[in-house]
Amino acid sequence: MTGPDIQPRVRTLPDALRLRGGEQADRTAYVFLRNGEEPHETLTYGELHEAAVLRAGFLAGAGLARRSALLLYPSGLEFVRALLGCMYARVAAAPVQVPRRRSEVTRLRRIADDAGTTIVLSTSEVIRELRERFGDLPALAGLTLIATDDPGLAPAGVGTIAVEGPEPEDIALLQYTSGSTGDPKGVMVSHANFLANVVETDALWPCGDDATMVNWAPLFHDMGMLFGVVLPLWAGVPSYLMAPDAFVRRPARWLEALSRFGGTHTAAPSFAYDLCVRAAAEGKAAGVGDLSRWRVAVNGAEPVRWATIQSFAAAFGPHGFDGRAMCPGYGLAENTLKATGSPQDREPVALWVSAGALSEGAVRPAAPDTPGAQALVASGITALDTQVRIVDPETRQECPAGRVGEIWITGPCVASGYWGRPDTSEEVFRARIAAEPGLPGAASDSATTFLRTGDLGFLYAGELYVAGRRKDVIIRKGRNHYPQDIELTAERSAPGLRPNCAAVFSSEDGVRERLIVVVEADGRVLNLLGARGLRARVEDAVRQEHRIAADDVVVVRRGTVPKTSSGKVQRHACRWLYEEGTLTSVTEAPVREVPLATGVGGEAR
Structure with missing residues (x-):
């Protein structure tokens, strides 16, 4: 049974699991790959239904129904059991990353406080490690840690939970945004939101009976959860899961799993495709087999680079990868996830525009070989009932064609707001487009409300482009400079720099706004160039390409730049570290002469 087959009988995700657990009990639902390679644990729909109902009974018996709880799990099948158990029991689950540093324990506590809960669900092993490593921290005081993999879990209340289940408007999830130093905000995602998003996703990128998902993205992150857990359950297709660390340590494992298990659908940020290209260039992707079944490679969660798309297709075309499978998309937690996407079976689209005009908020197409031309990748189209508008963020009037504005979204995937933040929710989730002066229909009369994404973009030929x-945005002499463009320039300024290694932001010094570029470098790059030499290359490249001078270029060790769970650079967190004086610059290292040749990091300058 595909998703469209069960749609008339399903109102919530537990409905889908109950249906598949009854009619497809022995069919494989999820497989966890040990070290990202070999199957270690498998769940059928029948086993998952029983396990979820058991956990739901325990949660209901503990009085947690209609309350919230944190989910603190590594990637694995116990996360799936606990998530569905919470959904059965009407517990608003808030997935959180397992802490590795003391600062992450503080963030965990901030999320618990924001969600209004002291209950943390996890595995026995994680709880033991948490107490051993961080038991002295005040942030853990008062939290109740419950191991859902405890074999003595009480089954009280199982029958009632299994029959009733949640309503479509019940909160299925509190998806906490990847905040930096500010207070975390929990997006209230309902069961209706989840179903609407998977229905739209399946309409845009159909699964069918023969689909197989492969996912390494963190399951507590919206992308990993939707493509690793939710969409496979809706579509009734197997999902092969691996830990993010397994991918990061050896990116080719992701592609090897796709070839070994016949993967058809997967999703990842753009940097993941870059890392795979790098692995191929270094001869570390020899184990990748046939990729001809791969038909949907969703690319999102950060700016999608045209060079990345071309390089990936060139590197893995010999393995059977069809370039039409690359599907750039745009989404965010406040819209459950996907908002737009490029249809499969179509080559990705790039629009070359004048970078100078774009800095002034205008979209002016240009020939690729025109000086100052810049390639922007289309993030595709909406599906079914979702709509996108481009709006002037100051006047709240819809922008004319050819202008950059804020991306506004309306439709059934838009969540109801942020948990416990009614004023912010009203501002962000229920915005209205203002009428143009002199035209009938005041803003207050508009019945359609929109989600303000905070992202800039424009529509061209019916497709969304994200700016x-x-x-x-950094404003200098009346021109807009987009940090992701400067970051790409920095990454390409010297051979050996890795993708996603730079953070660009502005910082006030009390007199003026200063442009700061932070660049990560490993020992190989530093031994070749030295910190001073690398700074000079970055400064020259930024000045030449963007006609703007960096006020400070900070070279730091690899792993220093703060990033979200999906690998996206956290510019605000990096700026905070910079302004606090806690970013440690690399001291000078021995320098050897470096030939001016193209390296993995991009073109030499």
Whole structure:
């Protein structure tokens, strides 16, 4: 049974699991790959239904129904059991990353406080490690840690939970945004939101009976959860899961799993495709087999680079990868996830525009070989009932064609707001487009409300193009500079720099706004160039390509730049570290002469 087959009988995700657990009990639902390679644990729909109902009974018996709880799990099948158990029991689950540093324990506590809960669900092993490593921290005081993999879990209340289940408007999830130093905000995602998003996703990128999902993205992150857990359950297709660390340590494992298990659908940020290209260039992807079954490679969660798309197709075309499978998309937690996407079986689309005009908020197409031309990748189209508008963030009037504005979204995937933040929710989730002066229909009369994404973009030939975050834009001499463009220039300024290694932001010094570029470098790059030499290359490249001078270029060790769970650079967190003086610059290292040749990091300058 495909998703469309069960749609008339399903109102919530537990409905889908109950149906498949009854009619497809022995069919494989999820497989966890040990080290990202070999099957270690498998769940059928029948086994998952029984396990979820058991956990739901325990949660209901503990008085947690209609309350919230944190989910603190590594990637694995116990996360799936606990998530569905919470959904059965009407517990608003808030997935959180397992802490590895003391600062992450503080964030965990901030999320618990924001969600209004002291209950943390996890595995026995994680709880033991948490107490051993961080038991002295005040942030853990008062939290009740419950191991859902305890074999003595009480089954009280199982029958009632299994029959009733949640309503479509019940909160299925509190998806906490990847905040930096500010207070975390929990997006209230309902069961109706989840179903609407998977229905739209399946309409845009159909699964069918023969689909197989492969996912390494963190399951507590919206992308990993939707493509690793939710969409496979809706579509009734197997999902092969691996831990993010397994991918990061050896990116080719992701592609090897796709070839070994016949993967058809997967999703990842753009940097993941870059890492695979790098692995191929270094001869570390020899184990990748046939990729001809791969038909949907969703590319999102950060700016999608045209060079990345071309390089990936060139590197893995010999393995059977069809370039039409690359599907750039745009989404965010506040819209459950996907908002737009490029249809499969179509080559990705790039629009070459004048970078100078774009800096002034205008979209002016240009020939690729025109000086100052810049390639922007289309993030595709909406599906079914979702709509996108481009709106002037100041006047709240819809932008004319050819202008950059804020991306606004309306439709059934838009969540109801942020948990416990009614004023912010009203501002962000229930915005209205203002009428143009002199035309009938005041803003207050508009019945359609929109989600304000905070992202800048434009529509061209019916497709969405994303230009960057509104709050991240750097304004210098009346021109807008998008940090992701400067970051790409920095990454390409010297051979050996890795993808996603730079953070660009502005910082006030009390007199003026300063442009700061932070660049990560490993020992190989530093031994070749030295910190001073690398800074000079970055400064020259930024000045030449963007006609703007960096006020400070900070070279740091690899792993220093803060990133979200999906690998996206956290510019605000990096700026905070910079302004606090806690970013440790690399001291000078021995320098050897470096030939001016193209390296993995991009073109030499």
